Amino acid sequence: MSQPARELIRILIVSAATAAATLFFARRGCEQATDASAGRQEGHSCFPDGRIIAVRAEPERFPPDTHMPTGGEGVVCGPYEPGSFSPARDLVYVDDNRAWWESDHDTGDEEDDHSVHRAAEPPLRRLIELVHRHGGTLEVHDTYRPNLIHSPKSLHKEGRAIDVTCDQMTLEKLAKLAWSAGFDWVYFENSAKGGPHVHCSVRRPGYIPPANANTR
Numbered sequence: 197m198s199q200p201a202r203e204l205i206r207i208l209i210v211s212a213a214t215a216a217a218t219l220f221f222a223r224r225g226c227e228q229a230t231d232a233s234a235g236r237q238e239g240h241s242c243f244p245d246g247r248i249i250a251v252r253a254e255p256e257r258f259p260p261d262t263h264m265p266t267g268g269e270g271v272v273c274g275p276y277e278p279g280s281f282s283p284a285r286d287l288v289y290v291d292d293n294r295a296w297w298e299s300d301h302d303t304g305d306e307e308d309d310h311s312v313h314r315a316a317e318p319p320l321r322r323l324i325e326l327v328h329r330h331g332g333t334l335e336v337h338d339t340y341r342p343n344l345i346h347s348p349k350s351l352h353k354e355g356r357a358i359d360v361t362c363d364q365m366t367l368e369k370l371a372k373l374a375w376s377a378g379f380d381w382v383y384f385e386n387s388a389k390g391g392p393h394v395h396c397s398v399r400r401p402g403y404i405p406p407a408n409a410n411t412r
């Protein structure tokens with residue numbers, strides 16, 4: 197073999213070994229970050245740079261008609277308060293083609309399921325990622341809904357609530373993932389009228405729940 201050919205083969209071998217080592221240590225970093233949080237629980241995955249997606253461990257159980265925490269939504273997240281909410285200031289547009297957005301497939305109404313309160317964007321993005329990593333597609337049915345449909349004091353009126361389902365997993369599993377994604381209040385809503393779904397909501401920025409509220 198000629199000298200240049202040998203040199204080329206040597207360079208290729210060194211490059212491959214370096215790449216393998218980099219990959220190995222990147223994975224180790226990820227696992228260590230995961231271990232450091234709350235053990236090797238399902239749902240505790242992280243981005244390649246080591247950032248952990250899930251911010252909480254999944255609860256062991258999440259039965260229908262229950263919510264986490266046990267405190268009421270208004271107490272935990274801060275009640276609907278039209279005076280403190282400004283669509284122009286507080287709503288952001290979230291898109292991710294790994295999720296399914298109901299309003300993208302409905303020409304019959306004016307809602308936009310991509311519109312969410314800025315406080316809901318981080319947990320929503322985490323949930324899309326977590327569901328995706330479990331082989332599912334998050335279905336986003338309702339987010340900001342200023343009129344009708346939801347109750348008069350619904351947090352959907354501020355974009356602080358999001359209704360989701362997923363065909364590839366049980367709603368119990370989805371509720372667990374929503375909790376681990378960092379929503380402040382998660383409700384496995386076994387509604388006969390609107391259909392079973394998971395309702396996830398977030399605290400209004402600046403709102404501090406009363407000291408005796410059960411927020412965990």
Ligand SMILES: [Ca+2]
Pocket residue numbers: 298299302305307
């Ligand atoms: Ca619709």
Ligand SMILES: [Ca+2]
Pocket residue numbers: 298299307309336337338339
């Ligand atoms: Ca909708």
Ligand SMILES: [Zn+2]
Pocket residue numbers: 352357358359395396
């Ligand atoms: Zn809802």
